[in-house]
Amino acid sequence: MDWLWWVGGALVLGILEMLSLDLVLIMFAGGALAGAVAAALGAPIGVQILVAALTSVVLLASLRPWLLRRLRRRVPLEETNAAALVGRGAVVVATVTPEGGRVKLNGEVWSARTTLAEAIPPGAQVRVDRIDGATAVVEPDAG
Template sequence: MTWLWWIGIALVLGILEMVSVALVLVMLAGGALAGALTAALGAPLELQVVVAAVVSVVLLVTLRPWLLRHWRNRVPLTETNAIGYVGRSAQVVSPVTDTEGRIKLGGVVWTARTAAGTRIEPGQDAVVVRIDGATALIAPPDLATGSGPGRDRQAPTRP
Protein backbone atom coordinates (compact mmCIF):
# COMPACT_ATOMS: atom_id res chain seq x y z
CA MET A 1 0.00 0.00 0.00
CA THR A 2 3.04 2.27 0.43
CA TRP A 3 3.45 2.42 -3.34
CA LEU A 4 0.20 4.44 -3.56
CA TRP A 5 1.77 7.14 -1.39
CA TRP A 6 4.76 7.26 -3.70
CA ILE A 7 2.45 7.56 -6.74
CA GLY A 8 0.56 10.36 -4.97
CA ILE A 9 3.82 12.19 -4.24
CA ALA A 10 4.90 11.78 -7.87
CA LEU A 11 1.56 13.17 -9.11
CA VAL A 12 1.72 16.20 -6.80
CA LEU A 13 5.31 16.92 -7.86
CA GLY A 14 4.36 16.52 -11.52
CA ILE A 15 1.48 18.99 -11.15
CA LEU A 16 3.70 21.49 -9.32
CA GLU A 17 6.29 21.15 -12.11
CA MET A 18 3.71 22.41 -14.58
CA VAL A 19 3.74 25.70 -12.68
CA SER A 20 7.50 26.04 -12.24
CA VAL A 21 8.79 24.49 -15.50
CA ALA A 22 12.27 24.29 -14.00
CA LEU A 23 12.55 20.53 -14.51
CA VAL A 24 13.45 20.01 -10.86
CA LEU A 25 10.18 18.74 -9.45
CA VAL A 26 9.68 16.35 -12.35
CA MET A 27 13.06 14.79 -11.55
CA LEU A 28 11.95 14.36 -7.95
CA ALA A 29 8.72 12.84 -9.28
CA GLY A 30 10.85 10.34 -11.19
CA GLY A 31 12.53 9.44 -7.92
CA ALA A 32 9.13 9.02 -6.29
CA LEU A 33 8.10 6.67 -9.09
CA ALA A 34 11.25 4.65 -8.46
CA GLY A 35 10.27 4.55 -4.78
CA ALA A 36 6.81 3.32 -5.81
CA LEU A 37 8.33 0.54 -7.90
CA THR A 38 10.58 -0.44 -5.01
CA ALA A 39 7.56 -0.49 -2.67
CA ALA A 40 5.55 -2.59 -5.13
CA LEU A 41 8.39 -5.13 -5.13
CA GLY A 42 8.03 -5.42 -1.34
CA ALA A 43 11.17 -3.60 -0.22
CA PRO A 44 11.27 -2.02 3.25
CA LEU A 45 10.53 1.71 3.61
CA GLU A 46 14.19 2.58 4.25
CA LEU A 47 15.22 1.06 0.93
CA GLN A 48 12.33 2.81 -0.85
CA VAL A 49 13.53 6.19 0.45
CA VAL A 50 17.15 5.46 -0.53
CA VAL A 51 16.13 4.37 -4.04
CA ALA A 52 13.89 7.44 -4.46
CA ALA A 53 16.69 9.76 -3.30
CA VAL A 54 19.37 8.16 -5.47
CA VAL A 55 17.19 8.14 -8.59
CA SER A 56 16.19 11.78 -7.96
CA VAL A 57 19.83 12.88 -7.64
CA VAL A 58 20.88 10.91 -10.72
CA LEU A 59 18.05 12.46 -12.75
CA LEU A 60 18.88 15.97 -11.49
CA VAL A 61 22.58 15.60 -12.28
CA THR A 62 22.31 13.81 -15.64
CA LEU A 63 18.93 14.13 -17.34
CA ARG A 64 17.94 17.66 -16.28
CA PRO A 65 20.99 19.47 -17.75
CA TRP A 66 20.61 17.56 -21.01
CA LEU A 67 16.89 18.38 -21.23
CA LEU A 68 17.54 22.07 -20.49
CA ARG A 69 20.17 22.32 -23.24
CA HIS A 70 17.95 20.46 -25.69
CA TRP A 71 14.88 22.54 -24.80
CA ARG A 72 16.65 25.91 -25.02
CA ASN A 73 18.11 25.08 -28.43
CA ARG A 74 14.69 24.18 -29.82
CA VAL A 75 12.86 27.31 -28.67
CA PRO A 76 13.49 30.13 -31.17
CA LEU A 77 14.67 33.42 -29.77
CA THR A 78 12.03 35.99 -30.64
CA GLU A 79 12.87 39.66 -30.66
CA THR A 80 10.35 41.29 -28.36
CA ASN A 81 9.90 44.52 -26.48
CA ALA A 82 12.63 47.10 -27.00
CA ILE A 83 15.02 44.89 -28.97
CA GLY A 84 12.22 44.25 -31.46
CA TYR A 85 12.28 47.94 -32.42
CA VAL A 86 15.96 48.01 -33.41
CA GLY A 87 16.23 48.33 -37.18
CA ARG A 88 12.64 49.51 -37.66
CA SER A 89 11.65 52.71 -39.40
CA ALA A 90 10.27 55.59 -37.36
CA GLN A 91 8.54 58.84 -38.31
CA VAL A 92 10.07 61.97 -36.78
CA VAL A 93 7.36 63.99 -34.97
CA SER A 94 9.46 66.84 -33.55
CA PRO A 95 13.06 67.82 -34.38
CA VAL A 96 15.47 65.21 -33.04
CA THR A 97 18.95 66.23 -31.93
CA ASP A 98 21.57 64.61 -29.76
CA THR A 99 19.69 65.83 -26.67
CA GLU A 100 15.96 65.74 -27.45
CA GLY A 101 13.20 64.93 -29.89
CA ARG A 102 10.16 62.75 -30.53
CA ILE A 103 9.42 59.98 -33.01
CA LYS A 104 6.45 57.77 -33.79
CA LEU A 105 7.42 54.11 -33.57
CA GLY A 106 4.89 51.32 -33.83
CA GLY A 107 2.05 53.80 -33.39
CA VAL A 108 3.51 55.13 -30.13
CA VAL A 109 5.34 58.43 -29.62
CA TRP A 110 8.81 57.92 -28.12
CA THR A 111 11.46 60.30 -26.90
CA ALA A 112 14.44 60.10 -29.21
CA ARG A 113 17.92 61.41 -29.78
CA THR A 114 20.54 61.14 -32.51
CA ALA A 115 24.30 60.82 -32.63
CA ALA A 116 26.25 63.98 -31.77
CA GLY A 117 25.94 66.70 -34.40
CA THR A 118 23.05 65.09 -36.28
CA ARG A 119 19.60 66.66 -36.59
CA ILE A 120 16.52 65.07 -38.15
CA GLU A 121 13.51 67.23 -38.98
CA PRO A 122 9.81 66.38 -38.53
CA GLY A 123 8.32 64.36 -41.37
CA GLN A 124 11.60 62.66 -42.19
CA ASP A 125 12.11 58.95 -41.76
CA ALA A 126 14.68 57.51 -39.40
CA VAL A 127 15.88 54.08 -38.36
CA VAL A 128 16.10 52.93 -34.74
CA VAL A 129 19.70 52.03 -33.95
CA ARG A 130 19.37 51.31 -30.23
CA ILE A 131 16.92 51.64 -27.34
CA ASP A 132 18.19 53.22 -24.12
CA GLY A 133 15.47 52.84 -21.51
CA ALA A 134 12.51 54.82 -22.88
CA THR A 135 14.59 56.71 -25.45
CA ALA A 136 15.23 55.56 -28.99
CA LEU A 137 18.61 56.34 -30.54
CA ILE A 138 17.90 56.97 -34.22
CA ALA A 139 19.79 57.78 -37.40
CA PRO A 140 18.83 58.80 -40.93
CA PRO A 141 18.25 55.71 -43.11
CA ASP A 142 21.41 56.39 -45.15
CA LEU A 143 23.56 56.49 -41.96
CA ALA A 144 21.94 53.47 -40.31
CA THR A 145 23.63 50.89 -42.52
CA GLY A 146 23.54 47.43 -41.10
CA SER A 147 20.60 48.09 -38.79
CA GLY A 148 17.62 47.97 -41.12
CA PRO A 149 15.25 45.06 -41.52
CA GLY A 150 16.73 42.25 -43.57
CA ARG A 151 20.25 43.62 -43.27
CA ASP A 152 23.03 42.04 -41.32
CA ARG A 153 22.85 43.06 -37.70
CA GLN A 154 23.93 41.34 -34.57
CA ALA A 155 21.28 38.97 -33.33
CA PRO A 156 20.48 38.97 -29.64
CA THR A 157 22.19 36.28 -27.63
CA ARG A 158 20.73 33.98 -25.03
CA PRO A 159 21.66 34.59 -21.42
Protein backbone atom coordinates in the same frame (compact mmCIF):
# COMPACT_ATOMS: atom_id res chain seq x y z
CA MET B 1 -1.81 -4.81 0.71
CA ASP B 2 1.98 -4.43 0.32
CA TRP B 3 1.36 -2.36 -2.78
CA LEU B 4 -0.20 0.40 -0.64
CA TRP B 5 3.11 0.84 1.20
CA TRP B 6 4.89 1.21 -2.13
CA VAL B 7 2.38 3.79 -3.37
CA GLY B 8 2.64 5.68 -0.07
CA GLY B 9 6.43 5.69 -0.41
CA ALA B 10 6.14 6.95 -3.99
CA LEU B 11 3.87 9.78 -2.85
CA VAL B 12 6.29 10.80 -0.09
CA LEU B 13 9.21 10.73 -2.53
CA GLY B 14 7.18 12.78 -5.03
CA ILE B 15 6.46 15.41 -2.41
CA LEU B 16 10.10 15.52 -1.33
CA GLU B 17 11.10 15.93 -5.00
CA MET B 18 8.99 19.07 -5.16
CA LEU B 19 11.16 20.49 -2.39
CA SER B 20 14.53 19.43 -3.84
CA LEU B 21 13.93 19.71 -7.63
CA ASP B 22 16.94 17.50 -8.34
CA LEU B 23 15.02 14.89 -10.35
CA VAL B 24 16.50 12.13 -8.19
CA LEU B 25 13.72 11.41 -5.73
CA ILE B 26 11.15 11.33 -8.51
CA MET B 27 13.14 8.52 -10.12
CA PHE B 28 13.01 6.61 -6.82
CA ALA B 29 9.26 7.29 -6.75
CA GLY B 30 9.04 5.67 -10.17
CA GLY B 31 10.89 2.68 -8.77
CA ALA B 32 8.49 2.54 -5.84
CA LEU B 33 5.56 2.51 -8.25
CA ALA B 34 7.18 -0.39 -10.10
CA GLY B 35 7.52 -2.16 -6.73
CA ALA B 36 3.81 -1.52 -6.14
CA VAL B 37 2.97 -3.17 -9.46
CA ALA B 38 5.13 -6.17 -8.52
CA ALA B 39 3.39 -6.36 -5.13
CA ALA B 40 -0.05 -6.14 -6.75
CA LEU B 41 0.91 -9.04 -9.01
CA GLY B 42 1.76 -11.12 -5.93
CA ALA B 43 5.58 -11.08 -6.12
CA PRO B 44 7.49 -11.84 -2.93
CA ILE B 45 9.05 -8.90 -1.04
CA GLY B 46 12.55 -9.69 -2.35
CA VAL B 47 11.35 -9.46 -5.95
CA GLN B 48 9.44 -6.26 -5.17
CA ILE B 49 12.60 -4.64 -3.80
CA LEU B 50 14.64 -5.86 -6.77
CA VAL B 51 12.08 -4.49 -9.25
CA ALA B 52 11.97 -1.14 -7.43
CA ALA B 53 15.77 -0.89 -7.30
CA LEU B 54 16.30 -1.84 -10.95
CA THR B 55 13.59 0.53 -12.15
CA SER B 56 15.09 3.37 -10.10
CA VAL B 57 18.56 2.75 -11.54
CA VAL B 58 17.23 2.60 -15.10
CA LEU B 59 15.28 5.84 -14.61
CA LEU B 60 18.30 7.55 -13.02
CA ALA B 61 20.60 6.44 -15.83
CA SER B 62 18.32 7.12 -18.78
CA LEU B 63 15.45 9.48 -18.06
CA ARG B 64 17.08 11.91 -15.60
CA PRO B 65 19.95 13.04 -17.92
CA TRP B 66 17.49 13.62 -20.76
CA LEU B 67 15.17 15.62 -18.50
CA LEU B 68 18.07 17.72 -17.17
CA ARG B 69 19.20 18.56 -20.71
CA ARG B 70 15.68 19.62 -21.61
CA LEU B 71 15.28 21.75 -18.49
CA ARG B 72 18.66 23.47 -18.81
CA ARG B 73 18.28 24.34 -22.48
CA ARG B 74 18.34 28.08 -22.87
CA VAL B 75 15.30 29.65 -24.44
CA PRO B 76 16.02 32.97 -26.12
CA LEU B 77 14.30 35.78 -24.29
CA GLU B 78 11.88 37.85 -26.28
CA GLU B 79 12.55 41.54 -25.80
CA THR B 80 9.64 43.54 -24.48
CA ASN B 81 8.82 47.17 -23.69
CA ALA B 82 11.44 49.72 -24.74
CA ALA B 83 14.11 47.08 -25.46
CA ALA B 84 11.87 45.64 -28.20
CA LEU B 85 11.96 48.98 -30.05
CA VAL B 86 15.72 48.96 -30.64
CA GLY B 87 16.42 48.36 -34.33
CA ARG B 88 12.92 49.32 -35.46
CA GLY B 89 12.19 51.91 -38.07
CA ALA B 90 10.52 55.24 -37.30
CA VAL B 91 9.44 58.39 -39.16
CA VAL B 92 10.60 61.83 -38.09
CA VAL B 93 7.63 64.10 -37.29
CA ALA B 94 9.63 67.07 -35.89
CA THR B 95 13.23 67.77 -36.86
CA VAL B 96 15.61 65.59 -34.87
CA THR B 97 18.88 67.11 -33.68
CA PRO B 98 21.38 66.11 -31.02
CA GLU B 99 19.29 68.21 -28.61
CA GLY B 100 15.86 66.74 -29.42
CA GLY B 101 13.02 66.15 -31.82
CA ARG B 102 10.08 63.80 -32.34
CA VAL B 103 9.59 60.51 -34.19
CA LYS B 104 6.60 58.26 -34.78
CA LEU B 105 7.69 54.88 -33.49
CA ASN B 106 5.47 51.81 -33.21
CA GLY B 107 2.35 53.96 -33.62
CA GLU B 108 3.36 56.42 -30.88
CA VAL B 109 5.14 59.75 -30.96
CA TRP B 110 8.43 59.59 -29.05
CA SER B 111 10.91 62.25 -28.10
CA ALA B 112 14.08 61.59 -30.05
CA ARG B 113 17.61 62.78 -30.57
CA THR B 114 20.48 61.80 -32.83
CA THR B 115 24.18 61.34 -32.24
CA LEU B 116 24.94 62.86 -35.65
CA ALA B 117 25.92 66.52 -36.04
CA GLU B 118 23.36 67.27 -38.77
CA ALA B 119 19.61 67.53 -38.25
CA ILE B 120 17.21 64.93 -39.63
CA PRO B 121 14.21 66.60 -41.36
CA PRO B 122 10.53 65.64 -40.90
CA GLY B 123 9.36 62.72 -43.04
CA ALA B 124 12.81 61.04 -43.01
CA GLN B 125 13.04 57.35 -42.21
CA VAL B 126 15.23 56.59 -39.19
CA ARG B 127 16.24 53.51 -37.23
CA VAL B 128 16.29 53.33 -33.42
CA ASP B 129 19.84 52.85 -32.18
CA ARG B 130 18.94 52.69 -28.47
CA ILE B 131 16.39 53.92 -25.94
CA ASP B 132 17.74 56.38 -23.40
CA GLY B 133 15.09 56.83 -20.71
CA ALA B 134 12.01 58.02 -22.61
CA THR B 135 14.03 59.22 -25.60
CA ALA B 136 14.74 57.23 -28.74
CA VAL B 137 18.27 57.75 -30.03
CA VAL B 138 17.97 57.46 -33.82
CA GLU B 139 20.11 57.40 -36.94
CA PRO B 140 19.06 57.82 -40.58
CA ASP B 141 17.85 54.52 -42.05
CA ALA B 142 20.37 53.35 -44.63
CA GLY B 143 17.88 50.93 -46.23
